[in-house]
Amino acid sequence: MVENNRWGNILAHTILIFGVALVVFPVYVAIIASTHPSGTFLRGTIPLLPGGEAWENYKTVMFEGRSRAGTPPISLMLWNSFVMAMAITIGKLSISLLSAFAIVYFRFPFRLFFFWIIFLTLMLPVEVRIVPTFQVVADLGMLNSFAGLSIPLIASATATFLFRQFFMTIPEEMLEASRVDGAGPFKFFKDILLPLSITNIAALFVIMFIYGWNQYLWPLLITTDPNYYTIVMGIQRMVTGGDSEPLWHLVMATVVLAALPPVLVILFMQRLFVKGLTETEK
Amino acid sequence: MQTKKMTFNHRWLPYLLLAPQVIITIIFFIWPASQALYQSLLRQDAFGFRTTFVWFDNFQRLFVDDLYVNSLKVTLIFAVGTTLLSMSVALLFAVMVNKMIRSRDAYTTFLVWPYAVAPAIAGVLWWFIFNPSIGILPYALDMFGINWNHRSNGDQAMLLVIIAAAWKQISYNFLFFLAGLQSVPHSLIEAAAIDGAGRVKRFWTIVFPLLSPITFFLMVVNVVYAMFDTFGVIHATTEGGPAQATNILVYKVYRDGFVGMNLGSSAAQSVILMAIVVVLTVIQFRFIERRVNY
Structure with a gap:
């Protein structure tokens, strides 16, 4: 019989939730960044809540690409x-x-x-x-x-x-x-x-x-x-x-x-x- | 090497079956590798007009070249850092997940997918987070009085690529550690618990020693990963800089060969890398054989 430690389990869950958050974090930030207009990034730090430009950004990268930099859609x-x-x-x-x-x-x-x-x-x-x-x-x-x-x-x-x-x-x-x-x-x-x-x-x-x-x-x-x-x-x-x-919003949409x-x-x-x-x- | 006791008899069919793989191997693996061996003994002059046979001079020059010695050092730090970081985090996660019963699969799902993210993409993701002007972590670090700028600070650049490379490798290590933990006999742990060993003691005296074959295997795999599969992490972010601080060996071979056009030196570096891969592969196979035979 191995003891069943209630606090040990809570600690384990805490560590895991923190760990999962850490592992997911970079991708979360990327998804959030891909939903903002380009202006957001000139103002300082990366936002942590979604913006309203997701559709626009994804449409741009999918079908237009950055013709000036020579990358195809x-x-x-x-x-x-x-x-x-x-x-x-x-x-x-x-x-x-x-x-x-x-x-x-x-x-x-x-x-x-x-x-x-x-x-x-x-x-x-x-x-x-x-x-x-x-x-x-x-x-x-x-x-x-x-x-x-x-x-x-x-x-x-x-x-x-x-x-x-x-x-x-x-x-x-x-x-x-x-x-x-x-x-x-x-x-x-x-x-x-x-x-x-x-x-x-x-x-x-x-x-x-x-x-x-x-x-x-x-x-x-x-x-x-x-x-x-x-x-x-x-x-x-x-x-x-x-x-x-x-252009971070487009780069992150591509990522x-x-x-x-x-x-x-x-x-x-x-x-x-x-x-x-x-x-x-x- | 064994075959089946009963086999097909055919004069040319087996060669035909092997042909696609063997032809591709010879054209794209063995021929280029022998070319690298040959070129590593040659030197071209600056304009590519004259090629002279210089024996092992390219190798000798490498080991007195400060840039190459620096690259060796950087690679060592990078490989050790990536391996330690990703293995220790993965082991912690695996031990915790192994305690869970109902939520085990859910946590596993959340922890395995970074394996699918390409090293280059992992690099870009962390580069974005650590971006000195808009990144979220430099902003947070600033509150503690730490000035983060991996564009000018070599140590910080190294830390950045280590984190990016280790992040992607956590899922791999996690899966192997979890599989290892699940094969630890429960009776051993119960016996120790009855004898009064606490959680921590049980882990370090029973579970961890039983994991040591897997730990060793993962160490070799992680070093191989850090040395050869992380080209994308470096190239998409620091490009070896600032001031050579993250110029690992694989990246240097590429830079010297394609950007610097120094073919002899690049080939010599290739040969050294091949020697390292061969040694690591042999170690890995030794280990597998031991595990199979017990």
Whole structure:
């Protein structure tokens, strides 16, 4: 029996409510700031209560952008981010499923060698080898394109490892039974492996969508054409683009729009998210 | 490495299945990495006309370069600060949430979503709050007689990026600590309670030691995060300044390579960073293997 301390519980709730408030605070301030007219920020401090310009501000960033600073409307950037995130996610999942299938269900020369090549990618984040990777992409003529935005980020050792681990736990009898029934590799993959992996695929999907959406350095380097700007990097252009103080109400409206899609994904798929996170990293 | 006992027999199919991943890996990972290795041994003259092979001179120059040594120091402070701050806050939250029964899920929901916020956005959010002219915190700090200006004060700039980077990482640490706390056997805690150990003593002598594998794992993950994934936090806010005070290694590689066009030096820095990642990854994997085998 552990004692049930009433004051201890109240203290715990207090700490947690304070903590949650602290965690939510920056976003609260951003949302509030995005509802005020530009004049508010000239008067001193950031207001803490909502203003009346929310609709105007969001309409401006969504459809007009800041043409003077050369940034396109946010709706286009949101679309670019979405395409990039989806391309990275689907790409990562498909090539990882295929290579895990090959590694687990086939025996062939140089299997270990290929496994190590894939493993190496784990050790080489883009940030570390940024200049030569940029040169490769430039030489291939992939600057300012969705292919350039997504393909170099597609290779993923983590997803391959996870699928490999998962395939190893599928009972041998599955394969024996389907071989007896005359299923070839393709049929086995499509009708047995894919349906069994669906939860793992969904969990990884959540993690990788967030990874793809939040890419920053890479799009910053390889897009010079504003039509390919993604929203997360676009914010930086807005903050440092002008020579005066940034237009805070518009910047914060953009910040809110940029953070919203991945946050919604986490909130609505919390269970899958936690599963994906704890399994990819452990 | 093991396979299934029964496998498919096919001469070329497995290579075809592996091809997409292996080709992308070779073109965008292994080739650039080997390029970095090669370029780190070269030096271009100021106009890019002549390239000479200089062996390890680029590396030697780095370690006597005050800017690079400073960047190493800054990175160390930044990584340690971010890791300590976000892990201790996350542990506190996890311990408190773990006590709750009905409200556990609600608190968890409120604490996990910052994971989805991009580092660059986290940086901009805190930068806004700390903005010297309109920010809310400098206004509050002013009442205590503290003059906040991260544009001129290097220590304050460092504090700002540490807070922004740690804020985003709290949710990750929180989830792992919570999972760890839930796997602490309840019987142990009850036994200690019967023996008369109070809450604080139970935590430090039973729960915390049992959490140590997770703590160690999170330390490595957080250091990796602080060193390599926080480019956005720096670039969107301080841009390495003021006066190099927040110029962490990853940011310096980018600056020297793309802004300064000093390719040899940038490549040498890349190679050093790769070595650091390799060491950290190996440590992480060692740890995972130990955990699986017990």
